Amino acid sequence: MSRLRGQRVVVTRAPHQAEQLAAPLRELGAEVILLPVIAIAPPSDPQPLISAAERMDDYDWIVFTSVNAVTALAAQLAKNAQPRARVAAIGAATREAVEEIGWTVDTMPPQFVAESLVEALAAEPLEGKHVLMPCAAVTRDVIPRALSAQGAIVHVVEAYRNVPPEGVAERARQVFSTPTAPDWVTFTSSSAVDNFVKFAGADALKNVRIASIGPITSESVRKHALTVAAEPAEHSIASLITAMANYRE
Numbered sequence: 001m002s003r004l005r006g007q008r009v010v011v012t013r014a015p016h017q018a019e020q021l022a023a024p025l026r027e028l029g030a031e032v033i034l035l036p037v038i039a040i041a042p043p044s045d046p047q048p049l050i051s052a053a054e055r056m057d058d059y060d061w062i063v064f065t066s067v068n069a070v071t072a073l074a075a076q077l078a079k080n081a082q083p084r085a086r087v088a089a090i091g092a093a094t095r096e097a098v099e100e101i102g103w104t105v106d107t108m109p110p111q112f113v114a115e116s117l118v119e120a121l122a123a124e125p126l127e128g129k130h131v132l133m134p135c136a137a138v139t140r141d142v143i144p145r146a147l148s149a150q151g152a153i154v155h156v157v158e159a160y161r162n163v164p165p166e167g168v169a170e171r172a173r174q175v176f177s178t179p180t181a182p183d184w185v186t187f188t189s190s191s192a193v194d195n196f197v198k199f200a201g202a203d204a205l206k207n208v209r210i211a212s213i214g215p216i217t218s219e220s221v222r223k224h225a226l227t228v229a230a231e232p233a234e235h236s237i238a239s240l241i242t243a244m245a246n247y248r249e
Contacts, residue, residue: 005029007183012192014038037195039165043158052157059085060129069134070097072159090117112235114142127151134159162191172200188213190220197224211244
């Protein structure tokens with residue numbers, strides 16, 4: 001892990017999540033540069049999420065694909081509310097967020113991506129079951145399509161929006177115009193990749209190592225004709241840091 005000592009690492013996560021990655025990097029001696037390219041905003045219309053929270057007993061399953069979705073739904077519920085529905089979480093961080101509000105996760109896939117969650121749920125009898133999926137305004141439709149194909153009645157509800165933080169373009173120019181360029185840029189979502197390129201340009205990353213948390217994010221990196229230097233087998237923050245530390249030219 002000492003190979004990260006003295007390395008300048010850009011963290012692009014939303015401000016309220018950045019320290020989950022930044023803090024352990026600092027502990028390993030990295031110089032962390034916070035450059036959030038995503039901020040979390042409420043849904044454009046909050047009523048569907050409010051209505052879903054009021055009708056929790058109508059659902060047989062709740063499928064969470066992000067920590068932000070857990071937080072957004074929980075904010076609409078009475079404290080210590082317990083759903084009758086079973087709960088699926090896409091990965092370890094999401095599971096932890098579910099457990100923090102006092103719920104139990106019934107299903108979590110071995111790989112923390114939508115396709116793996118679909119496979120995990122394929123063994124469940126979903127015909128005629130009502131599935132609530134609170135998610136970002138713009139999200140992949142892999143899970144809703146697959147569950148609908150199994151006969152589930154899927155209720156996709158906008159729980160939050162990913163928006164660019166104010167001043168992100170200027171901040172990016174400051175970070176990448178310094179004489180000492182960053183050694184690493186970390187991405188933990190496709191939205192972060194696309195926002196970075198939109199506001200800073202892909203050329204800013206040409207001579208910087210890119211660390212991506214998983215295959216979907218890496219696909220977004222390559223879409224912009226860029227190369228991923230580190231991608232962990234397990235799509236978690238701890239594994240992302242390990243992959244960076246183990247990187248060799």
